[in-house]
Amino acid sequence: MLMYSFQVGVLGATGAVGQKFIRLLEDHPWFTIETLGASKRSAGKKYKHAAHWIEKTEMPARAADMTVQECSPEQFADVDFVFSGLDSSVAEEIERAFAEAGIPVISNAKNYRMHDQVPLLVPEVNPEHAALIEKQSFTEDGSGWIVTNPNCVxxxxxxxxxxxxxxxxxxxxxxxxxxxxxxxxxxxxxxxxxxxxxxxxxxxxxxxxxxxxxxxxxxxxxxxxxxxxxxxxxxxxxxxxxxxxxxxxxxxxxxxxxxxxxxxxxxxxxxxxxxxxxxxxxxxxxxxxxxxxxxxxxxxxxxxxxxxxxxxxxxxxxxxxxxxxxxxxxTIRGAAGGAILNAELLAAKGYIS
Amino acid sequence: MLMYSFQVGVLGATGAVGQKFIRLLEDHPWFTIETLGASKRSAGKKYKHAAHWIEKTEMPARAADMTVQECSPEQFADVDFVFSGLDSSVAEEIERAFAEAGIPVISNAKNYRMHDQVPLLVPEVNPEHAALIEKQSFTEDGSGWIVTNPNCVxxxxxxxxxxxxxxxxxxxxxxxxxxxxxxxxxxxxxxxxxxxxxxxxxxxxxxxxxxxxxxxxxxxxxxxxxxxxxxxxxxxxxxxxxxxxxxxxxxxxxxxxxxxxxxxxxxxxxxxxxxxxxxxxxxxxxxxxxxxxxxxxxxxxxxxxxxxxxxxxxxxxxxxxxxxxxxxxxTIRGAAGGAILNAELLAAKGYIS
Amino acid sequence: MLMYSFQVGVLGATGAVGQKFIRLLEDHPWFTIETLGASKRSAGKKYKHAAHWIEKTEMPARAADMTVQECSPEQFADVDFVFSGLDSSVAEEIERAFAEAGIPVISNAKNYRMHDQVPLLVPEVNPEHAALIEKQSFTEDGSGWIVTNPNCVxxxxxxxxxxxxxxxxxxxxxxxxxxxxxxxxxxxxxxxxxxxxxxxxxxxxxxxxxxxxxxxxxxxxxxxxxxxxxxxxxxxxxxxxxxxxxxxxxxxxxxxxxxxxxxxxxxxxxxxxxxxxxxxxxxxxxxxxxxxxxxxxxxxxxxxxxxxxxxxxxxxxxxxxxxxxxxxxxTIRGAAGGAILNAELLAAKGYIS
Amino acid sequence: MLMYSFQVGVLGATGAVGQKFIRLLEDHPWFTIETLGASKRSAGKKYKHAAHWIEKTEMPARAADMTVQECSPEQFADVDFVFSGLDSSVAEEIERAFAEAGIPVISNAKNYRMHDQVPLLVPEVNPEHAALIEKQSFTEDGSGWIVTNPNCVxxxxxxxxxxxxxxxxxxxxxxxxxxxxxxxxxxxxxxxxxxxxxxxxxxxxxxxxxxxxxxxxxxxxxxxxxxxxxxxxxxxxxxxxxxxxxxxxxxxxxxxxxxxxxxxxxxxxxxxxxxxxxxxxxxxxxxxxxxxxxxxxxxxxxxxxxxxxxxxxxxxxxxxxxxxxxxxxxTIRGAAGGAILNAELLAAKGYIS
Structure with missing residues (x-):
């Protein structure tokens, strides 16, 4: 099996999709959560105080004690890429800011799904669409980009x-x-x-x-x-x-x-x-x-x-x-789990480094 | 408003559809329940002891004290027609026996729905199909016939x-x-x-x-x-x-x-x-x-x-x-209520007398 | 049967309890809704545009076309008394204002239930407690008072x-x-x-x-x-x-x-x-x-x-x-219906005139 | 960690509790299912044809292809003990037959829970009650006995x-x-x-x-x-x-x-x-x-x-x-899982050999 080690961030970490990211990434062999981002209201609090946890499994101890950050690229300087579970009302602006700052965004939000150069990706269906990443112009050097997964249906x-x-x-x-x-x-x-x-x-x-x-x-x-x-x-x-x-x-x-x-x-x-x-x-x-x-x-x-x-x-x-x-x-295959599989595909294809 | 007075029987009276017939007929202006029929196991018991009542309204007092009869035409000699809420496993034989005995059957069972001379009737959709009754040959004089209502979908x-x-x-x-x-x-x-x-x-x-x-x-x-x-x-x-x-x-x-x-x-x-x-x-x-x-x-x-x-x-x-x-x-429009509306149409058209 | 004719108002008319008041009063033999009150956000709109109707029965046509008023006594000058389905966060102040303005309040809110001179009333349980009304001092002439019904449990x-x-x-x-x-x-x-x-x-x-x-x-x-x-x-x-x-x-x-x-x-x-x-x-x-x-x-x-x-x-x-x-x-016996029964009792006892 | 290797049977294998036993034992480190027992109606069929599987996980492949046996001790000659998920209507007789034949029974059925010499066992609550096994007289040599777990409440x-x-x-x-x-x-x-x-x-x-x-x-x-x-x-x-x-x-x-x-x-x-x-x-x-x-x-x-x-x-x-x-x-802690924990305790205490 391939082995990688990436530091990741989660945007929208307190929401339902964000929680699923945190649960699914708890023991992930390649991805380690480095930074959790949420709204201003949550920023500065410990995650365990900011989130109304609705998962059936225990809140992962490591995430519980992380301090939630605002969703701005500066707070995510140490991550290799971010997962976005942002609400569509804010995803457009924030995801673009991350991409323009050179931080890849693997998003579950709907905002960029129909964008011409953004892959809408299901690894078993259209893995070759990942190549669209190279056409994106969020940054001059191509370091920042957005990949989305489709609606849960x-x-x-x-x-x-x-x-x-x-x-x-x-x-x-x-x-x-x-x-x-x-x-x-x-x-x-x-x-x-x-x-x-x-x-x-x-x-x-x-x-x-x-x-x-x-x-x-x-x-x-x-x-x-x-x-x-x-x-x-x-x-x-x-x-x-x-x-x-x-x-x-x-x-x-x-x-x-x-x-x-x-x-x-x-x-x-x-x-x-x-x-x-x-x-x-x-x-x-x-x-x-x-x-x-x-x-x-x-x-x-x-x-x-x-x-x-x-x-x-x-x-x-x-x-x-x-x-x-x-x-x-x-909420797994149709949301957070699908996004994680996308990230794994993109890592294996060399888009994440 | 038209006014009639008919004595009716209910076949399959202890089942879910039969119970709905009994509830809907409790205060019916034209139809009065005269006889309740069910399986041998229930026959001879008071209805209140034979039925596991699942309706939200109280079991009608009059029905509660009626003695359940077997579903044979002889027990229903005093009715003008019967409603059938019989299970399809027994409806074919019993309904034919009633029709052949000259007792009209207004049935919710599926067995005769596709029969060539049996109207499958929804009063607002195909009231004219009621005329098929005249083509039925269960009895020589046309006194016994079957009319069905369709599946609840x-x-x-x-x-x-x-x-x-x-x-x-x-x-x-x-x-x-x-x-x-x-x-x-x-x-x-x-x-x-x-x-x-x-x-x-x-x-x-x-x-x-x-x-x-x-x-x-x-x-x-x-x-x-x-x-x-x-x-x-x-x-x-x-x-x-x-x-x-x-x-x-x-x-x-x-x-x-x-x-x-x-x-x-x-x-x-x-x-x-x-x-x-x-x-x-x-x-x-x-x-x-x-x-x-x-x-x-x-x-x-x-x-x-x-x-x-x-x-x-x-x-x-x-x-x-x-x-x-x-x-x-x-269970109302799609079953017992639909059958009762069929009976009302047939009464108004003169098929029941 | 006793017969009365009273004009009533409903405070908190767009909420769940308010809707139940409107449904239960639609055909009430004694009480006719004259005025509907709700928050500033709803005031000025037709009720049908202000309420997200959740009752199983059709919104009563008369209420649907009434213009919602703010919950201030001046808007309710024509009523004999009001039913209150107000949220407890606002009930204390508004109900007192109505009582002080000489408008009896029959309330489902919790705020005055434990007040010394306010009857907490269930007609079958403690009808004699209604006499406490006479001890209330919201107005000098005793014309304004509050009666409550208990929590739904x-x-x-x-x-x-x-x-x-x-x-x-x-x-x-x-x-x-x-x-x-x-x-x-x-x-x-x-x-x-x-x-x-x-x-x-x-x-x-x-x-x-x-x-x-x-x-x-x-x-x-x-x-x-x-x-x-x-x-x-x-x-x-x-x-x-x-x-x-x-x-x-x-x-x-x-x-x-x-x-x-x-x-x-x-x-x-x-x-x-x-x-x-x-x-x-x-x-x-x-x-x-x-x-x-x-x-x-x-x-x-x-x-x-x-x-x-x-x-x-x-x-x-x-x-x-x-x-x-x-x-x-x-929501009926334990809320709006209980309050209406309280009003009926109080009318029959002569407290409402 | 202690290590043992026991061959076990499951009585009542096609029922809801029996299915839970089969799922929980699929990868058990100590216990391997050797024989599945059910009613005469199921006996002789492959388990996958006899059971209406209601567990969320896949039916274990090994159990699926086992032929269901009747619940008589002769069919279970090769097991070290049996788990019983039998219905209480048959458990009394069958469990006694197994115990008398020298096959320990670890039962979820209610029948022997109040028996004087049968431990009603929850390992964290009363592990010392296991010693009652030694007082049982189903067999002369003490090789056959019954232990029960309590009702799920x-x-x-x-x-x-x-x-x-x-x-x-x-x-x-x-x-x-x-x-x-x-x-x-x-x-x-x-x-x-x-x-x-x-x-x-x-x-x-x-x-x-x-x-x-x-x-x-x-x-x-x-x-x-x-x-x-x-x-x-x-x-x-x-x-x-x-x-x-x-x-x-x-x-x-x-x-x-x-x-x-x-x-x-x-x-x-x-x-x-x-x-x-x-x-x-x-x-x-x-x-x-x-x-x-x-x-x-x-x-x-x-x-x-x-x-x-x-x-x-x-x-x-x-x-x-x-x-x-x-x-x-x-159905886990309160039934099959509780019985398995009982068996583990009894193995660790040396009652099973």
């Missing part, structure tokens, strides 16, 4: 589409994403709204779901991504689950593959980054369940450390060619 | 499609139904399976959803129904809600109506049975919500006595022409 | 204790209240905290539960209440239910009644306000369930319009004399 | 009482246990009963809770246990949590310790089996939370592999001396 969507895209091509998709409350952060969704209920709307979600996968599955042109030309129609609803977004997908493919050929596309798919053996990489990135009643968010979202994408109920369709469900852990 | 689906069908025609539909636990009866879904979870499969549900609406929106031919020719692709999942199934619908219409025209189709739609002023008929059978976050099962399923179908999030689609969600109370 | 607690108090006397109580999320208002409890979880603490709740019932069951002295001398030890926890607080009660009584005598105390108890036949008065204020598995919040909280207190699992204890559970609807 | 109760018992003595307890659905097995509690609800009764639970802890904290006499003489009054309710029972405890102690002394009793308590360093032993068996809002079942039940008992909200009482809440994972 686009992760299982793009991962489940990847084998289909490679084998057949995608024509169009109709999906309904059935999303857990952790996707809205903390305190997020009111219990009065969601206990024993479904809310048929998640603000701003559907446009992200309808566009990000076409960039993720797009091809790298000279200095930007040529989006794939398929169309997605998305409906996003909230249900009272804690972790794991489940998507009901109806897909029209190119060509007319048989159901057996579609299954084979999933089972024969080769993980393009398997040989890198990255620390957070699941051994089976896409797990195809044969049992009708699987996958289920509460039971399966944490498989392989929350990094596996599940696919199930694969069957022929009547309007579209096929139907299936796919599910992934929205 | 097909009710809001067909009701929401009716205005679109009439105004434009339907080409195809991709839907995901997000269903509450009451749809599985009692004890039904294990809490271990569904608390804070989504189960992406409901046995036998999708084929019903994919076919029933094409019969409901079909046209009455000489002695059967010519099914409409649109296609439905359905995915049915279970979530931890109690009552109310919510459907995410993507619809391709005939013609290319604007979103405004589609909205107008809903708002200008005329309820074909409005003038009958049936006791269980909602004043607004289809309610179009403008607020993005509505409708919600826990908040809106009980509107208009649980008989209203809600539509919301109506918007242009990218793959199909439009997207919307629709929701109805699955 | 103290309502079923005091109601279930009343028959025991009258028959035997109470020595001490150990209770655990298992409370629904609506008790915290809207948005209140984060779904991340409570879905599939128990939170073993509710800020400020236990002291209220431990004191209010001793005032409620106290005796009216010349110009204040002599608290009863029993002791309560309370633990308050939150669970993912929507409405209905359920209390597990262990009670040491005075004397050593048999279980049968205790049962009889409940079943023979006479509702002291029965003969007034108040519009919101339940026909059976205390319902004793014999079935072990009852009462349950989701099933029984709405019985008798949400105004009934349920008692169940009555049994001999080992440490204390008896054990039982009691449950009531926390 | 009695585990956190007895563990939280142990420091109080040792420091002060217990006089009496009033407790309300707020229990998760997994306590009822699978399918167990109907979702219709428990989603957004509380059920105030769990059949047979309270008597167990009221007696077992007095045996656990009792003293070993010559050939039986002298029960401690304190009294428990228990109420057991069900809520929609998945794992983790939370108890609200009010305790009267002997003597009149200050709150500070009580806290010290917890923090200074020495785990009597710490020096054995058993594989499943938590490093902190009793964790005292200072934060009011902790412990919570969904967040903390899995701490230390689900083997830690949490205590929180420790405070002075008004009726009893103190109040606190305690919580433990009901």
């Amino acid at each position: 686009s992760v299982p969507l793009s991962m489940s589409l990847k084998p289909l895209h490679d084998a057949f091509g995608i024509d169009s998709l109709v999906i309904t994403s059935i999303q857990s409350v952790s996707g809205a952060g903390y305190p997020g969704v009111s219990s009065m709204d969601i206990v024993a209920n479904v809310v048929p709307y998640i603000g701003g979600e559907e446009p992200k779901v309808e566009t990000e996968s076409t960039k993720l599955l797009g091809s790298l042109d000279e200095d930007s991504i040529a989006f794939e030309d398929f169309t997605i129609q998305a409906t996003a609803v909230r249900v009272p689950t804690i972790e794991g977004h489940l998507l009901s997908v109806a897909a029209k493919l190119k060509g007319t593959p048989s159901l057996e050929e579609v299954k084979t596309a999933f089972t024969d798919w080769d993980n393009p980054i398997a040989e890198l053996d990255l620390p957070s990489s699941p051994s089976t990135p896409i797990r195809l369940y044969e049992e009708n009643r699987y996958p289920q968010p509460r039971i399966h979202a944490e498989r392989e450390g929350g990094m596996q994408t599940a696919v199930g109920r694969l069957r022929e369709g009547t309007v579209m060619d096929i139907g299936y469900v796919t599910m992934a852990h929205n | 097909s009710v809001p689906l067909s009701m929401s499609l009716k205005p679109l069908h009439d105004a434009f025609g339907i080409d195809s539909l991709v839907i995901t139904s997000i269903q509450s636990v009451s749809g599985a009866g009692y004890p039904g879904v294990s809490s271990m399976d569904i608390v804070a979870n989504v189960v992406p499969y409901i046995g036998g549900e999708e084929p019903k959803v994919e076919t029933e609406s094409t019969k409901l929106l079909g046209s009455l031919d000489e002695d059967s129904i010519a099914f409409e020719d649109f296609t439905i692709q359905a995915t049915a999942v279970r979530v931890p809600t109690i009552e109310g199934h919510l459907l995410s619908v993507a619809a391709k219409l005939k013609g290319t109506p604007s979103l405004e025209e589609v909205k107008t189709a809903f708002t200008d739609w005329d309820n074909p049975i409005a003038e009958l002023d049936l006791p269980s008929s909602p004043s607004t059978p289809i309610r179009l919500y403008e607020e993005n976050r509505y409708p919600q099962p826990r908040i809106h399923a009980e509107r208009e006595g649980g008989m209203q179908t809600a539509v919301g999030r109506l918007r242009e689609g990218t793959v199909m022409d439009i997207g919307y969600v629709t929701m109805a109370h699955n | 103290s309502v079923p607690l005091s109601m279930s204790l009343k028959p025991l108090h009258d028959a035997f006397g109470i020595d001490s109580l150990v209770i655990t209240s298992i409370q629904s999320v609506s008790g915290a208002g809207y948005p209140g409890v984060s779904s991340m905290d409570i879905v599939a979880n128990v939170v073993p603490y509710i800020g400020g709740e236990e002291p209220k539960v431990e004191t209010e019932s001793t005032k409620l069951l106290g005796s009216l002295d010349e110009d204040s209440i002599a608290f009863e001398d029993f002791t309560i030890q309370a633990t308050a926890v939150r669970v993912p239910t929507i409405e209905g607080h359920l209390l597990s009660v262990a009670a040491k009584l005075k004397g050593t009644p048999s279980l049968e005598e205790v049962k009889t105390a409940f079943t023979d108890w006479d509702n002291p306000i029965a003969e007034l036949d108040l519009p919101s008065s339940p026909s059976t204020p205390i319902r004793l369930y014999e079935e072990n598995r009852y009462p349950q919040p989701r099933i029984h909280a709405e019985r008798e319009g949400g105004m009934q207190t349920a008692v169940g699992r009555l049994r001999e204890g080992t440490v204390m004399d008896i054990g039982y559970v009691t449950m009531a609807h926390n | 009695s585990v956190p109760l007895s563990m939280s009482l142990k420091p109080l018992h040792d420091a002060f003595g217990i006089d009496s307890l009033v407790i309300t246990s707020i229990q998760s659905v997994s306590g009822a097995g699978y399918p167990g509690v109907s979702s219709m009963d428990i989603v957004a609800n509380v059920v105030p009764y769990i059949g047979g639970e309270e008597p167990k809770v009221e007696t077992e802890s007095t045996k656990l904290l009792g003293s070993l006499d010559e050939d039986s246990i002298a029960f401690e003489d304190f009294t428990i009054q228990a109420t057991a309710v069900r809520v929609p949590t998945i794992e983790g029972h939370l108890l609200s405890v009010a305790a009267k102690l002997k003597g009149t310790p200050s709150l500070e002394e009580v806290k010290t009793a917890f923090t200074d308590w020495d785990n009597p089996i710490a020096e054995l360093d058993l594989p499943s032993s938590p490093s902190t068996p009793i964790r005292l939370y200072e934060e009011n809002r902790y412990p919570q079942p969904r967040i903390h039940a899995e701490r230390e592999g689900g083997m830690q008992t949490a205590v929180g909200r420790l405070r002075e009482g008004t009726v009893m001396d103190i109040g606190y809440v305690t919580m433990a994972h009901n």
Whole structure:
């Protein structure tokens, strides 16, 4: 296994995504947290006093006693790069400031996902898009750059589409994403709204779901991504689950593959980054369940450390060619864990030094 | 308002649907329960000792003290017709026996829904299909017949499609139904399976959803129904809600109506049975919500006595022409209440005497 | 039945309790809402634009089109009295201002509950405490006064204790209240905290539960209440239910009644306000369930319009004399509905004119 | 660390507790599953075909391919002892048969818990009770015996009482246990009963809770246990949590310790089996939370592999001396994990060979 040693910072460290970064990095073999950044309100406090810890595991002792810094590049002079779990309301400005200061930003925020030179990266889907980093102009010497991971729905969507895209091509998709409350952060969704209920709307979600996968599955042109030309129609609803977004997908493919050929596309798919053996990489990135009643968010979202994408109920369709469900852990694979895997890929490819 | 007085029986009276019949009929202006039927195990007991009552309202005192009978026509000699909440495992045989004995059966069971001469009836959608009764041959004199109401998902689906069908025609539909636990009866879904979870499969549900609406929106031919020719692709999942199934619908219409025209189709739609002023008929059978976050099962399923179908999030689609969600109370509108409204329509049309 | 006609105002009209007042007063035979008051932020807007409506029933059309006023007495010149659903952070000052301006206040807020001359009133428990009104000195002529209803846990607690108090006397109580999320208002409890979880603490709740019932069951002295001398030890926890607080009660009584005598105390108890036949008065204020598995919040909280207190699992204890559970609807009986019943009692007793 | 190598059997292997045994034993350093036993219906099938697997982790591959045996001693000739996750309806007879055949039984079933010579064992509470094994007469040579672990509520109760018992003595307890659905097995509690609800009764639970802890904290006499003489009054309710029972405890102690002394009793308590360093032993068996809002079942039940008992909200009482809440994972610490820890203790003490 490759071995590196990098000092990292976490921006937005007190929020739900920031907490997940801190938990997942606690014993990371390559990355050590050097600096935690949050809002002015938290700056100057010990992390244990600044954060309302909502993770199931104990707050890591080392982070607990770190003093929270403001999110300005000067406070992060000692880090090799930063993870950003910033709220989108502040991410645009802060992330640019870090990149311009020569500090790479590996971000979970949405702000730069659609930027022409910013890779929207899922290592198993489009590792080659990492090369876009070289086109970024935040600094003259290229030392500062931004890489993003997609929305928590686009992760299982793009991962489940990847084998289909490679084998057949995608024509169009109709999906309904059935999303857990952790996707809205903390305190997020009111219990009065969601206990024993479904809310048929998640603000701003559907446009992200309808566009990000076409960039993720797009091809790298000279200095930007040529989006794939398929169309997605998305409906996003909230249900009272804690972790794991489940998507009901109806897909029209190119060509007319048989159901057996579609299954084979999933089972024969080769993980393009398997040989890198990255620390957070699941051994089976896409797990195809044969049992009708699987996958289920509460039971399966944490498989392989929350990094596996599940696919199930694969069957022929009547309007579209096929139907299936796919599910992934929205705050690990779909957020902090995805960003960490991105960092591992970028380290292995030599972009971080 | 029309006034009638009929004595009715309830088959499957101890089950979840049977209980709903008993509750909804407690103060019904036309129908009085005369006989309650259930399995051999319950027969001979007082209803209050035979039923594990799960309704939120008190068990009606009159029903509580009735002695449960076996479900054989001889025990129901004094009724004008029966409501059937029988389990499908026994409904086929028992309902036929009643019809052959000259006792009309208004059934919630699935067994005869696709029978050529049996109307699958939603009063606001296809009241004219009631005429199929005259083609039935269970008895020589036509005194015994069967009428069914559709699956609890097909009710809001067909009701929401009716205005679109009439105004434009339907080409195809991709839907995901997000269903509450009451749809599985009692004890039904294990809490271990569904608390804070989504189960992406409901046995036998999708084929019903994919076919029933094409019969409901079909046209009455000489002695059967010519099914409409649109296609439905359905995915049915279970979530931890109690009552109310919510459907995410993507619809391709005939013609290319604007979103405004589609909205107008809903708002200008005329309820074909409005003038009958049936006791269980909602004043607004289809309610179009403008607020993005509505409708919600826990908040809106009980509107208009649980008989209203809600539509919301109506918007242009990218793959199909439009997207919307629709929701109805699955055990009232989608089961017992729907059957009672069918009985009211049939009484008003003179089929019951 | 008595008949009155009063114009009323609602303070805190946009909040969760305020909304419940508006819903419950929609068709009230005695009280008509004349003015709605809320914070400066809402003042000047139509109610339908100012309130995030969370009730299951439609917003009453009349209220929807009323213009919200600031909560100052000048805006409420035309009302006979006001209901207060104000937050405790502002209730003290505003309610005093109304009382001093000669406008009676019937409040759900906690601020004046322990005030010497303010009745803490549950009509079935201590209707005679209403006479304390005459001792209040907010105005010289006695036209302005304040009456409060207790905390939502103290309502079923005091109601279930009343028959025991009258028959035997109470020595001490150990209770655990298992409370629904609506008790915290809207948005209140984060779904991340409570879905599939128990939170073993509710800020400020236990002291209220431990004191209010001793005032409620106290005796009216010349110009204040002599608290009863029993002791309560309370633990308050939150669970993912929507409405209905359920209390597990262990009670040491005075004397050593048999279980049968205790049962009889409940079943023979006479509702002291029965003969007034108040519009919101339940026909059976205390319902004793014999079935072990009852009462349950989701099933029984709405019985008798949400105004009934349920008692169940009555049994001999080992440490204390008896054990039982009691449950009531926390936002109806335990809040807005309780205040309305208080107003009805006060009208019937001639305090409102 | 001690090292042993034992072949074990699991009785009731397809049930919820049996599955937990199989998961927890998958990588156990001392115990290797040799034989799986279940009912006649399952016998002869591969485990993967016989069990409806409900664990969140993958079914262990080795168990999956084992052929299920009937629960008769002849089929278990090769094991050193068996774990029993049998239903109480069959456990009495089967466990006796195994003990009489010379196969030690470490059981989670309730049947022998109150047997005079059967230890009811929680290693941190009463490890010395293990010596009762020598008094058992199932076999002449003492090779067959039965050891049980207590009810899932009695585990956190007895563990939280142990420091109080040792420091002060217990006089009496009033407790309300707020229990998760997994306590009822699978399918167990109907979702219709428990989603957004509380059920105030769990059949047979309270008597167990009221007696077992007095045996656990009792003293070993010559050939039986002298029960401690304190009294428990228990109420057991069900809520929609998945794992983790939370108890609200009010305790009267002997003597009149200050709150500070009580806290010290917890923090200074020495785990009597710490020096054995058993594989499943938590490093902190009793964790005292200072934060009011902790412990919570969904967040903390899995701490230390689900083997830690949490205590929180420790405070002075008004009726009893103190109040606190305690919580433990009901299917790990309170069932299979507790039995495995018992086996580890018994191995370390030389009872298994």
